Amino acid sequence: MPFVTVELLAGRTVEQKRKAAEAITQAVAEHLKVQPASVYVIFHELSRENLASDGKLFADRQ
Amino acid sequence: MPFVTVELLAGRTVEQKRKAAEAITQAVAEHLKVQPASVYVIFHELSRENLASDGKLFADRQ
Amino acid sequence: MPFVTVELLAGRTVEQKRKAAEAITQAVAEHLKVQPASVYVIFHELSRENLASDGKLFADRQ
Amino acid sequence: MPFVTVELLAGRTVEQKRKAAEAITQAVAEHLKVQPASVYVIFHELSRENLASDGKLFADRQ
Amino acid sequence: MPFVTVELLAGRTVEQKRKAAEAITQAVAEHLKVQPASVYVIFHELSRENLASDGKLFADRQ
Amino acid sequence: MPFVTVELLAGRTVEQKRKAAEAITQAVAEHLKVQPASVYVIFHELSRENLASDGKLFADRQ
Secondary structure, three states: OOEEEEEEEOOOOHHHHHHHHHHHHHHHHHHHOOOHHHOEEEEEEEOOOOEEEOOEEHHHOO | OOEEEEEEEOOOOHHHHHHHHHHHHHHHHHHHOOOHHHOEEEEEEEOOOOEEEOOEEHHHOO | OOEEEEEEEOOOOHHHHHHHHHHHHHHHHHHHOOOHHHOEEEEEEEOOOOEEEOOEEHHHOO | OOEEEEEEEOOOOHHHHHHHHHHHHHHHHHHHOOOHHHOEEEEEEEOOOOEEEOOEEHHHOO | OOEEEEEEEOOOOHHHHHHHHHHHHHHHHHHHOOOHHHOEEEEEEEOOOOEEEOOEEHHHOO | OOEEEEEEEOOOOHHHHHHHHHHHHHHHHHHHOOOHHHOEEEEEEEOOOOEEEOOEEHHHOO
């Protein structure tokens, strides 16, 4: 606790997620005054046919 | 914003999700008074072994 | 099932949510081929100090 | 309703999820005073590169 | 980990949530083979104007 | 997009959330290669009777 969930399009590398998890954890621990060991980060990866904005799937954008 | 997340069993076609995303976006924009461009729709697809009702997995139903 | 969750800023009237729930349910039922009776809609209302974009809380925007 | 979502590392068997869904449903129905038929359980399975604690991906742990 | 989120209508007592949290944790620990100490349970309470089924708010039901 | 949701116990000041939103946005933008303007951060605040670990509500801990 806290639990941080990141909804994002699939396609990042493990290295990008590794760095992001580390930096998000630091940001949360420092500013919300919690121990880094208590912070969980979850990535929910979405395919381009499972995300839309403005009524249009990302799979249909160019 | 708003962000609309739809949890559903996997198995819909891209065309079904395309139409659903469009219609949900219209419904939200019209009734919640926001621009369609600010509406995001996310589909979370579930396999039948990852959803249960009445204590029973959908994978075990007929 | 399906379950539709709408994250939005607080401040809509009950009437707006009533209409939105009805229209979203219709959109989902028609395009994802489910019975309206099986569709659930949940509104998660956020205060302006609990939502940020571009690194800035909505409470701090004008 | 209620809807119970379980975020967990991937790797459980169908049998484990079957038993867990049944037991969670019983726990919810008994203590929150609802009919078992109204309880939904959803499993969100995470790969080890999509979960971190203490700033470190589970994929990088031993 | 695992994280269990329960979406439910507001109105349960603390005692009901206390018992539910305990029983859900036992169910998860036993069947998903994790330590009880690693299980988190979160209750998201919804008002009757923030939940709809069949296109109709619970606030409008009798 | 991406959308970052932070589940945490209630009780932080607006200033803490302001700083956290800014730092999380920077972390996400830098490491996941997105524009800061596309990053949304949502805080879900939980009361101590709505969060449990090890089967015990935080309201019951000392």
